[in-house]
Amino acid sequence: MAYRQAEQAAMARALDLARTPGVPTGPNPRVGCVILAPDGRVVAEGFHRGAGTPHAEVDALDRAGDLARGGTAVVTLEPCNHSGRTGPCAVALVDAGVARVVYAQSDHNPVAVGGAETLKRSGVDVEGGLMADEARTVNPVWTFAVEHGRPYVTWKFATTLDGRSAAADGTSRWVSSRPARLDTHRLRGLCDAILVGTETVLVDDPQLTVRDEHDENLPRERQLLRAVMGLRDVPADRRVRDDAADTVVLHTRDPHEALAELFARDRQHVFLEGGPTLAAAFLAADLVDEVVAYVAPMLLGAGRSAVGDLGIGTISQARHLDVTDVHVLGEGAETNVRITMVPQRRASA
Template sequence: MTTQDAERAAMDRALIIARNGPRGVNPQVGAVILSPSGDVLAEGWHRGAGTNHAEVDALSKLPAGGARGATAVVTLEPCNHRGRTGPCSEALIAAGVARVVYAVDDPNPAAGGGAERLAEAGVEVVAGVERAAGEELLASWSETTRLGRPHVTVKWAQSLDGRAAAADGTSRWITGPDARADVHRRRAAADAIVVGTGTVLADDPSLTARDERGALRDTQPQPVVIGRSETPADAAIRRHPKPPLFYADHDLAGVLADLRERGIQRVFVEGGPTLASAFLRAGLVDEVLAYVAPVLLGGERLAVTDIGVTTIGAAQRLDVASVQTLGDDLLITLLTRGAPISASTSTGRAALDPPLVDHKGAR
């Protein structure tokens, strides 16, 4: 096996073991230490905030001097800053590592620069090995780092004429089983699912992710409820596999900041017109999923209410990412362009308490 083959095999292994670490504020990172002849000497991964980074975890499994002349293969550029732990670049230099191979540059300006520091110390550095796989591993964390908050997807289901419910408030089911199954798959892929207290009181949703047979999926989102109204003791959400988080504060930006500190990277907002509109009005939405059924309802129960637009020039324009057929329904996926609709609403505060009968596509 050539040196290049050994390093790629080590990177493949590092990408696998990186997933042993928790998804959260810090990235999932894996590291493998190779001898000059290409044999695996040690491996490690990051186990969460305050613990050794992957490189140091791997180095700790070697005797003193055991990494001298070795190659460190890492999924993310070694950090060059001191937080709860010291810089990985300095640890690698002190260990006598001769070569560092990594997949992805660190997007965090506070932590980046490790490659330059290593090169300054005479360590050979190779970047971009298995970059695509590394970027896929770190996609959610990288976006959270760039945004300074979790990625937010707002989902709603609507009739062709933009209604979330009929005039009497009934909404089950606007969309068909294929659309509802798609929602459950997306719930399972999210770190948190967010609703308002109005939805909890009106619909009593369980907010679980279930498979086609109705059984709970192995992966469940963290349920989150926003609003000042009390959630009943016997509410279905209280029987969720994960204890729900409750926020009486209507500062949506503050809620997202707290969720990020808890390790939440992807938020799925499924709370109906009031909550969806509040996130849109605050400019805190990255992606919209609009499930459109070929039915007409008429009336006033719109899928989106006041989002701060008073004239056509202030309209929030979205980019269509895809259009997908799900049974008789359409799923339109749209990306926002990153700016609040109006400066006056960019703080993320909104009134969320008025109870609405909100269609969420699945219970």
Template sequence: MRRALALAASPGVPLHPNPRVGCVLLAEDGSVVGEGYHHGAGTPHAEVEALQAAGDRARGATAVVTLEPCNHTGRTGPCSQALLAAGVRRVVIAQRDPNPLASGGMETLLDAGLEVEAGLLAEEAEEVNRAWSFAHRHGRPFVTWKFATTLDGRSAAADGTSRWISSPAARRDTHLLRGLCDTMLVGTGTVEADDPRLTVRDDEDQPLANQPLRVVMGERDVDPGRKVLDDAAETVHLRTHDPLAALGTLYRDHQRFHVFLEGGPTLAAAFLRAGLVDEVVAYVAPVLLGAGRSAVGDLGIGTIGDALRLHVTDTTVVGEGADANVRLLLRPTARPTTKEQ
């Protein structure tokens, strides 16, 4: 299974819209007769690629796969039927498929008389497709809130200026994180005040080929001359102030699974109050302002006992010397708002 997980996480495989999956076929003596992984939407699934590599040696083999074989026909046929047609005897699954449109492969295999086991290294398998799994399980995208702040919690100076609180190294790091998401989200206020491009760019400040969906949230019209409406990437304007409604639309109508929230203090506070922030990335600069805009708006908290507390999961110094910022990775303690509640 660890080999299958390594195949699933092969470099260059897109994180969306399809899950990353790896498969290894084992003969009765434990030798590998075929392996494969899913290379992206429209390409053969991991099981099919492994079966093609194995040929006739797949008959009587054990298929070790990181995600439950799909049970539906999309751009490709169901992997459950491909395994049956190849004569595979046994299937070992790490993670059950949380997508209701594709799940059920395990039951199909059991009904056909195959030996099936599930749950081996399930947590590791889910981490390979963290946002994809979360989105299908909760009916909304996973939300990462990113912000830059001074040591005293300011996102802008008293006169409104904010470029640049974070260092060049931190901004380069931010583009790497943006590239792991399928959606960039800001409010109309940020578009008006900062005119961001919301693209993933390289060290030469040039946009990369594959861009996340840019989303502007809010009821106000957006000036057609703003950079977020250029042709560097697709942009959607969600005319709502309701974070949960916005996320539901992104999941249902746009098949988006990971939102990178880069809006200002007001939008961030709205998502936090709604319990819709699942991860926080904070770049803390060695700077003091003493006054200015807070990094987050009013959370409705009046006493220290009600404070929203976060768990620090990683701390990294990004850059060196005067170019150094501290990147904190944190998780809120509150349970995420989901369709299951």
């Protein structure tokens, strides 16, 4: 009983380690690990600090040294079973002489799956599922992506009260206020890909980078992948072709194909910032998982709609969303209301 309590306490600590501030939220999951001696004492802790760095188990094993032999590794995610930038954690645990492994969340990533079986075949006692629900909250986007086989999609747009993203002459400068634009860059920084259509690139020529409060680009290593989808070519003089960040052109109009290619590139969170036509395509395909709307307290009466035709002919067909957060940004002429929502899935979805 006492040792079980030690394992539970170690898992709670491992979850705290996984949530360490400053650790990237992608593309790798955040993971924490605690090594217990046979008598239940904590002998080492570790956590993953981002792609290319040691995984949590290896970090903890390096700190534990010989004290790991015969002990228990308590880890928030099933140890991986593949070699990438680092070796398989399951093998590292076996080589370190760990007698027991307790993990919270199973790893459904097809690249890394199988760690538990490798451990069992090597004679290690393995238990999964301890505080699994808590572990899922540490990496909600990563969990969604590996379980659904596609990235999580956040659709962001700015609109007036009457649903216009731009005036009749195409101007849109004050629909999105400066506080809203700064907040947009914060949200971009939480994702690992930004997606627009070729129409947006050809007409608006956006740079699609993450910038700071001085409107300066963050370092390239902190930029997300710029993705442009559509059948038209993207000219070399467009700003998405500069060297501020990587860019990929997806030669398709199919949202499913676009997300599949981005997922194959190890992208788990897509920030959808395209125009009304692209937004409508993703909504129609039930491929929008979160909506962030910046609403300006103004009326235009005419102009470009925030979203294209959804094929809705009557109110009973309306697409409904659940509001999860409302926040006022700025004041006066610089006011926007940020509304975060989750679409209600259709019965056929």
